[in-house]
Amino acid sequence: MYKVKVYVTLRESVLDPQGKAVQQSLSSLGYNGVEDVRIGKYMELQFDDTVTDVEGTVKEVCEKLLSNPVIEDYRYEIEESAKQ
Amino acid sequence: MKFAVIVFPGSNCDVDMYHAVKDELGEQVDLVWHDADNLDQYDGILIPGGFSYGDYLRSGAIAHMSVVMNAIKKAAEAGKPVLGVCNGFQILLESGLLPGAMLRNKNLKFICRTVELSVENNKTMFTSSYEKGDKIRVPIAHGEGNYYCDDETLAKLKENNQIVFTYASDVNGSLSDIAGITNEKGNVLGMMPHPERAVDDLLGSADGLKLFQSIVKHWRDSHVVNA
Secondary structure (H helix, E strand, O other): EEEEEEEEEEEEOOOOOOHHHHHHHHHHHOOOOOOOOOOOOEEEEEEOOOOOOHHHHHHHHHHHHHHHOOEEEEEEEEOOOOOO | EEEEEOOOOOOHHHHHHHHHHHHHHOOOOEEEEEOOOOOOOEEEEEEEOHHHHHHHHOOOOOOOOHHHHHHHHHHHHHOOOOOOHHHHHHHHHHOOOOEEEEEEOOOOOOOOEEEEEOOOOOOOOOOOOOOOOOOOEEEEEEOEEEEEEEEEHHHHHHOOOEEEEEEEOOOOOHHHHHHEOOOOOOOOEEEEOOHHOEEEHHHHHOHHHHHHHHHHHHHHHHOOOOO
16 A cells, blocks of 8 residues: 655746745735745545556656646655555 | 537536527537547537536646547547637647646636737638737636746747737736637637627627637538538
């Protein structure tokens, strides 16, 4: 059993209007040291034992569906997890 | 000419599109559910606006994995007109039938109002009834219509005259004020504004009707003898 944590964020070259609004909001609260905020998505995928190539499958689903390569980057962490 | 309006769970402009074609254009049209695997009987495919699958993950991301998308790709390859409006445009972008992606509107607001568009290219099967440079009034209603693509793609879009409609002034932050683009072949058009909501003066504008009339004219010219 594997637990996979997937992080999807807008690419550095793409402007993040949501992140910018949050950064400005933090700044108006007095947190002037927060220079930049990028907002993304966090997903947890639970794999059962039938999947042999977990890493290959994770890359495949990230590229096919979980992220849009035109505007987004992804990274992932694979953790072994005990059977529930 | 016979049109299919594709319906996904969460589509909400499907009925508007249906009536625009049936009542204002006077052509045949069916509402077609997203699990259809064959669209061979249709001459034109219309993908309406809405919030397919609740916009989960990204707008259009889940819909582009539907069964009907294979049939839509086949129709596009066959050169049939494929029009995606609003969420339909987002689905076409996700499916790769059109290049680029949509970001949140620059001002982070859902914008719902009638805007002025410029017709940038009238040499397409969707715009032949307009003049180049025409200013038309068409409603928009979207939160994610901020068109984005890389510099290389944008240069290609310009070079091939694939930018068909632009906003007359900056509305949502779109690159080059892009409101609608076609594929390279010119038979797939995606646009954020809703031409189906501008087909009668009673609706505030009839400027969208010419778009549908252009499609029919193009079809007649190639399918009807002595058209």
